[in-house]
Structures are given as structure tokens and as C-alpha cells.
Amino acid sequence: MMEDTKKALTKDWWLLFIEENFSFTETKVFKDVLSESLQENLYKGVKEMLQSRINRLDISNGFRLYQKGEEIGDSKVRNLIRENKLGSQESIESYCKRIFGENYGIITNYGERHSDILAENVLEAIQPLFDIIGIPPWGVELTTFIGNYGWTPLGIHTDQRGENVLHFHLGPGKKTMYTWNEDVYKEVGKGVSNNKDVEPLLEYAQKYEFGRGDLYYMPWNKHHIGFSGDFSIGVTLWFNNPTKCSFSKLMIESIKNMFLKDDMNIIESQLDYLNNEQTFNDFIGTLNISSKTLNEPLVDFLQYTYKEYKKCLLSNGGWQNIPLRHHKKVENTNHCFPEFEFKKIVGSNVFKITHEKEEDRLLVYVRGVRLSFKYFEGLVKIIDMVNTGKVIEVQDVIEEIDDLPKDVVIYFLKTLVNNRGLKIQEAPLEEIQFQ
Structure with a gap:
């Protein structure tokens, strides 16, 4: 020592x-x-x-x-x-x-x-x-x-x-x-x-x-x-430390990563092509952005993107690349994390989870990723609990957050675990499934 x-x-x-x-x-x-x-x-x-x-x-x-x-x-x-x-x-x-x-x-x-x-x-x-x-x-x-x-x-x-x-x-x-x-x-x-x-x-x-x-x-x-x-x-x-051009390209890429919906519907051919506004409506419709933000000046939207990028980077401690998720998608099923309700979880002392309220949504920044949930005070309370860095029983979280259904609490916690914001206590590397 x-x-x-x-x-x-x-x-x-x-x-x-x-x-x-x-x-x-x-x-x-x-x-x-x-x-x-x-x-x-x-x-x-x-x-x-x-x-x-x-x-x-x-x-x-x-x-x-x-x-x-x-x-x-x-x-x-x-x-x-x-x-x-x-x-x-x-x-x-x-x-x-x-x-x-x-x-x-x-x-x-x-x-x-x-x-x-x-x-x-x-x-x-x-x-x-x-x-x-x-x-x-x-x-x-x-x-x-x-x-x-x-x-x-x-x-x-x-x-x-x-x-x-x-x-x-x-x-x-x-x-x-x-x-x-x-x-x-x-x-x-x-x-x-x-x-x-x-x-x-x-x-x-x-x-x-x-x-x-x-x-x-x-x-x-x-x-x-x-x-x-x-x-x-x-x-x-x-x-x-990128060049100004490289950083600007990164900001444009951030718009795609943060706000573009994966809409796979086909856009049909158009009569009166130049004046047909439907394609523009389709384009705007694929952007996962609030109407308030869409109606603000372009420079405000660009600054919003810039700040969201920085919040994500800070939630990952400054690391450029986000960690691997355990699963591609977490559903409210047991196969993602078996017997999760009876596990112990622990937050990170290095990577703190942050959050903000935006209209009726709760934006959560965890290990470089921005997640969006319907806003509930109980979810904020969960974040405060896990940010202490103490080992917590999942059962104790369920009992503490009594104003939300158990399934909602479990799904929220699983999502944080899946994105590496929380760890299941004593889960060996060999037992973890990567996607």
C-alpha cells in the first residue's frame, strides 16, 4: 500500500x-x-x-x-x-x-x-x-x-x-x-x-x-x-481533440443517432414532384423531436443537439465509445435477466446517471446513451437510490417505489443494467450474454 x-x-x-x-x-x-x-x-x-x-x-x-x-x-x-x-x-x-x-x-x-x-x-x-x-x-x-x-x-x-x-x-x-x-x-x-x-x-x-x-x-x-x-x-x-470540421461532422452524426426514428415504411412515387410536400412531412415525421423544439430557430436546435451530445459524453465519464449492452432490447420478460427481482444491484461510483424532465418525458443519460421514459417521480427516486453506489436489493427498490407498478420498476432497472449504468452484484463475465 x-x-x-x-x-x-x-x-x-x-x-x-x-x-x-x-x-x-x-x-x-x-x-x-x-x-x-x-x-x-x-x-x-x-x-x-x-x-x-x-x-x-x-x-x-x-x-x-x-x-x-x-x-x-x-x-x-x-x-x-x-x-x-x-x-x-x-x-x-x-x-x-x-x-x-x-x-x-x-x-x-x-x-x-x-x-x-x-x-x-x-x-x-x-x-x-x-x-x-x-x-x-x-x-x-x-x-x-x-x-x-x-x-x-x-x-x-x-x-x-x-x-x-x-x-x-x-x-x-x-x-x-x-x-x-x-x-x-x-x-x-x-x-x-x-x-x-x-x-x-x-x-x-x-x-x-x-x-x-x-x-x-x-x-x-x-x-x-x-x-x-x-x-x-x-x-x-x-x-x-478534433479539427473544427471533424467536430461539426460529429454534431451532424449526433442528430441522426439521437433523433432519427427507424421508420421502414416505403415512400411512394409522387406527382407534381417539386411541389409535393408529402415527402417533407415524411422526413419531419421520422425525427423524434418535440414540436416545441421543431418550431424553434435552427440555431436553437443545433445548440440543443450539442448540449445533448455533451450530456451523453459526460454520463460516460468522457469515453467516446459507449459500452456493449447485454441484450439488443430489454422487454419485460424473465429471459433477459433471470430471477432479476431477487438480485442485488449496485450503481457506479465513476459513472453517475443523470436525468432531466422535458415536457412529459424523463430523459435519462446513462453510460453515453440518452433514454426517454414517460415522466414519473418514482423513476427519479430510483435514480437517486442507485447513484449512491451502494449495493441495493431489487426487492427493496420495489417496496420503496410503491406508487409505480412492480413491472415498471423492474423494467426501468433492467434497462439501466442493460446499458451498464448498474451492475448485478457478483455476475461473472462468463455468465453475461452479449449482443
Whole structure:
């Protein structure tokens, strides 16, 4: 415990971090700063993420496997893992060596989507930094690097504009990063992206070596490549500060995600096409927006969308990607969460559920999602109960909220559980069904 106290990533530590990397402009290695408990929790989170990916065969979006520097296609990856699940007793290194061979690399995106352990522990580690600099407009997200793949298979490259990176290194092997300033690389590397002809350019690079327990920071505008000779695991956190154009595209996408109904009715052909207003009425009818909002000026609607996006992001702690739901849709049936009425539930101390009243609706913001219910004071009371972070008996909630039918209370709680706002106490990962 004494060691963990010494290595706590406090507000003072993060202030020193900012000072030593010259306000996020310079690459820097911070040696031996990750506590044993944080390393252990991040390892558990990486394993939880891999179990979510591998055991559900979810490798289509953000899962890349490389063997001897060559990317392996999705169908071949599925064939490798279909009958080879990652169990609770096997280590990540042992499993990967057994299934993927001696020389491999796994790069996975959206770690916060697949592991609550990762999402909660990384967020707790960086919260003091958020308190100093604020939350990036596009939030943060996680990528993991696993294996002993030698040179990063992507070649020498730069990251997305504005996306600064923090690398939490779990080891056990060391990793070496080589970086080139933009003007240097333009001259010696001709500015080539994903350049795999690395050796001739190393003499012009800056070299950074880090090992287990170290933290590596790099700004977005550095050409770089990594080398991992021995097996190691790294968890990277991306601070997504987008361009103005990218953020505007995100706002437009948010309109679609938050307000567009999935109406599959066919629109018929039209006479007097230019003057026929029916298509416009059909378009407006697919927007799940109150009449009051629709009749306000466009700039008010855009600001409304902007604020709703931010409320959702904050409810997810700043994580860009929402976690996986347990089920595609929760109905008031027992098969979603068997014997739910007799379970214990617990709210998160990290991700608080927020709510607002809008006309006759209760808008609930939970883990990045905006849910809409008919307004009842009892539902607000439930949110207040679970936001305490205490373990609660579902039966006790039913008894406390005596002005609502039991089925309504159970459905509301199931919906919060389904969207990761609540957890069923002591539900093992292997017992949870993912969709």
C-alpha cells in the first residue's frame, strides 16, 4: 500500500507531467509511475476486453492480428479462435502463444467499450488531469497493443490530427519508440506514410525506451514507430481533440443517432414532384423531436443537439465509445435477466446517471446513451437510490417505489443494467450474454 501511495497519479503529479512535456508538445517517458494495483487492474481489464472480443468472435471492427508482420484476414482469425476461447485460468501471454504462434501482434481499438474494468480504472487515473485541462471535445478512447511483433506493423506513421496519446506500459517486456520531427522526416523519409523501410532512418530518430510500470506520452504530430522484441502489453489512451470540421461532422452524426426514428415504411412515387410536400412531412415525421423544439430557430436546435451530445459524453465519464449492452432490447420478460427481482444491484461510483424532465418525458443519460421514459417521480427516486453506489436489493427498490407498478420498476432497472449504468452484484463475465 505504501508503494501505491507513492505512485498515486495525483493532481500534483499531473501538473508535473504537463510541465515536463511542455504543455503536451514534447514526447516524454515517465519512469516507474504506475502502481502495482493499477497495473494489475489494467491487466485484468485487457483480459476482460480480449474475452469480450475473442469469446464472441467480435473481430470485425477494431481488432487486428498480425503474424510475422502481415495482417491476418477476419475469416482466418475466426477460424483460429472459434474453438479456442480465452478462459479465466489462462494468462494472456499463454493463450496468445498457443493460438497465434511465436511472433504476433494484436492491436485492438475501443477498449472502453469492451471492458468496464479498463474504463473505470483508466478514468480514475486520469480524472485529476481532466480537472486541470478539461475533457477533450471528442472525448477519450483506448487502444491496446499486445505481443512480441518487432516493428509496429503499421510502419512509420503519424496519428490522427489532434489525437495526443498516453501509453500505460504493463510489460513484462520493454518497448522502444522512435520519433521524427515533421521537418526532419519530410527530408530524410520523404514524408512517406506507413513507411516500413525503417532501418536507414533510425539514425535521424529520437529514441525512447520504457518498461513495465512506465508511462509514455507523445503528441499527435510526431512521425513514429515502435519496437517490441519481447512479449508486452500496452494500454494507450487517446485524447481526441478534433479539427473544427471533424467536430461539426460529429454534431451532424449526433442528430441522426439521437433523433432519427427507424421508420421502414416505403415512400411512394409522387406527382407534381417539386411541389409535393408529402415527402417533407415524411422526413419531419421520422425525427423524434418535440414540436416545441421543431418550431424553434435552427440555431436553437443545433445548440440543443450539442448540449445533448455533451450530456451523453459526460454520463460516460468522457469515453467516446459507449459500452456493449447485454441484450439488443430489454422487454419485460424473465429471459433477459433471470430471477432479476431477487438480485442485488449496485450503481457506479465513476459513472453517475443523470436525468432531466422535458415536457412529459424523463430523459435519462446513462453510460453515453440518452433514454426517454414517460415522466414519473418514482423513476427519479430510483435514480437517486442507485447513484449512491451502494449495493441495493431489487426487492427493496420495489417496496420503496410503491406508487409505480412492480413491472415498471423492474423494467426501468433492467434497462439501466442493460446499458451498464448498474451492475448485478457478483455476475461473472462468463455468465453475461452479449449482443
